[in-house]
Amino acid sequence: MSDPTGDEPGFALPLLLFAGFRTLIDRLHAELAAQGHPDLRPAHGFALQAIGRAGATASELGRRLGVSKQAAGKTADRLEALGYVERVDDSHDARRKVVRLTPRGVDALVRSAQIFEELRAEWAAALGAQRLRDMEAGLRAMTPGNFFRLDAPGWFTG
Amino acid sequence: MSDPTGDEPGFALPLLLFAGFRTLIDRLHAELAAQGHPDLRPAHGFALQAIGRAGATASELGRRLGVSKQAAGKTADRLEALGYVERVDDSHDARRKVVRLTPRGVDALVRSAQIFEELRAEWAAALGAQRLRDMEAGLRAMTPGNFFRLDAPGWFTG
DNA sequence: TAGAATCGTCAATGTGGTTGTCGAAAAGGT
DNA sequence: ACCTTTTCGACAACCACATTGACGATTCTA
Numbered sequence: 001m002s003d004p005t006g007d008e009p010g011f012a013l014p015l016l017l018f019a020g021f022r023t024l025i026d027r028l029h030a031e032l033a034a035q036g037h038p039d040l041r042p043a044h045g046f047a048l049q050a051i052g053r054a055g056a057t058a059s060e061l062g063r064r065l066g067v068s069k070q071a072a073g074k075t076a077d078r079l080e081a082l083g084y085v086e087r088v089d090d091s092h093d094a095r096r097k098v099v100r101l102t103p104r105g106v107d108a109l110v111r112s113a114q115i116f117e118e119l120r121a122e123w124a125a126a127l128g129a130q131r132l133r134d135m136e137a138g139l140r141a142m143t144p145g146n147f148f149r150l151d152a153p154g155w156f157t158g
Numbered sequence: 159m160s161d162p163t164g165d166e167p168g169f170a171l172p173l174l175l176f177a178g179f180r181t182l183i184d185r186l187h188a189e190l191a192a193q194g195h196p197d198l199r200p201a202h203g204f205a206l207q208a209i210g211r212a213g214a215t216a217s218e219l220g221r222r223l224g225v226s227k228q229a230a231g232k233t234a235d236r237l238e239a240l241g242y243v244e245r246v247d248d249s250h251d252a253r254r255k256v257v258r259l260t261p262r263g264v265d266a267l268v269r270s271a272q273i274f275e276e277l278r279a280e281w282a283a284a285l286g287a288q289r290l291r292d293m294e295a296g297l298r299a300m301t302p303g304n305f306f307r308l309d310a311p312g313w314f315t316g
Numbered sequence: 317t318a319g320a321a322t323c324g325t326c327a328a329t330g331t332g333g334t335t336g337t338c339g340a341a342a343a344g345g346t
Numbered sequence: 347a348c349c350t351t352t353t354c355g356a357c358a359a360c361c362a363c364a365t366t367g368a369c370g371a372t373t374c375t376a
Contacts, residue, residue: 007278011274016297021176059324067364069324069325070365078363094372094373115168120165131296132296141285215355217353217355225332252342254341
């Protein structure tokens with residue numbers, strides 16, 4: 001209004017991006033809670049995604065999440081206590097213990113994917129499909145390409 | 159709906175938003191570190207912003223950040239140890255101890271604002287000023303209005 | 317086969333968050 | 347003025363999530 005260009009101040013951009021992220025994640029977990037997964041936290045969702053249907057060892061999980069193997073092991077402990085993963089001995093390597101999704105873990109993953117599709121459809125309906133694609137394309141252009149490294153936790157506090 | 163248009167999968171949207179946020183914050187702190195503030199972490203930046211030039215009590219800071227007054231007090235302790243804030247007694251209210259920015263704290267805030275402007279200018283140059291404004295407008299439309307509540311930490315883990 | 321790398325775990329520590337409690341000080345109602 | 351309620355800052359205990367360093371056991375490799 002008073003700004004002749006109408007530009008947002010610079011500090012608003014990261015805040016808006018975070019607000020968008022947070023809004024989506026909050027809605028995801030509200031839905032997951034309503035669908036039988038009330039104990040799942042955002043950090044757990046990232047870990048489940050990183051484990052994947054093929055499973056992973058604690059060390060591998062740590063590499064995928066960008067954290068130490070010890071931290072990954074503790075996260076696996078918590079997910080195990082919540083019933084989302086189980087540990088199985090590897091018959092080919094006595095050192096390895098594979099963290100594998102339980103049926104409950106798979107269910108959470110399937111539902112998450114479904115909910116994300118619905119949320120994206122909401123955004124597409126509100127903004128227009130093309131505007132949403134533009135936004136995604138713009139973000140993809142401004143972020144490091146192989147940014148499917150899910151390492152949110154711990155990064156904030158250092 | 160199928161996607162003959164090559165739409166992004168739904169789960170990519172939050173990841174892209176987070177990647178954008180993280181990219182900006184990482185660049186901010188790389189710059190801050192180069193400009194004499196290597197110990198400042200993302201969480202600290204949020205707290206400094208919430209304290210502001212007018213200062214705030216621990217309780218008020220807690221309300222602004224959406225955390226308990228105890229947590230806010232600990233964060234103030236940490237910032238005090240790093241030399242970014244100081245505590246002064248309130249002459250009108252013997253209970254209150256106002257957390258106020260030191261010159262170093264003000265310097266960090268000023269530099270942060272400057273860096274954010276530069277980063278936004280980079281995005282505007284790469285995407286086009288209008289596309290960036292569209293992105294910001296879209297995000298503003300999809301996020302709760304008064305989202306200047308800086309409560310990132312703790313939210314993730316619950 | 318000896319040496320190096322990897323796996324999972326234990327231990328100690330740092331940071332940031334949460335309740336609950338408490339005394340001191342301010343504010344409010346009668 | 348007095349008593350009650352609220353607010354403030356602090357302390358204590360605890361939890362979540364990360365770190366580094368060390369360790370025995372196992373596997374890979376030169």
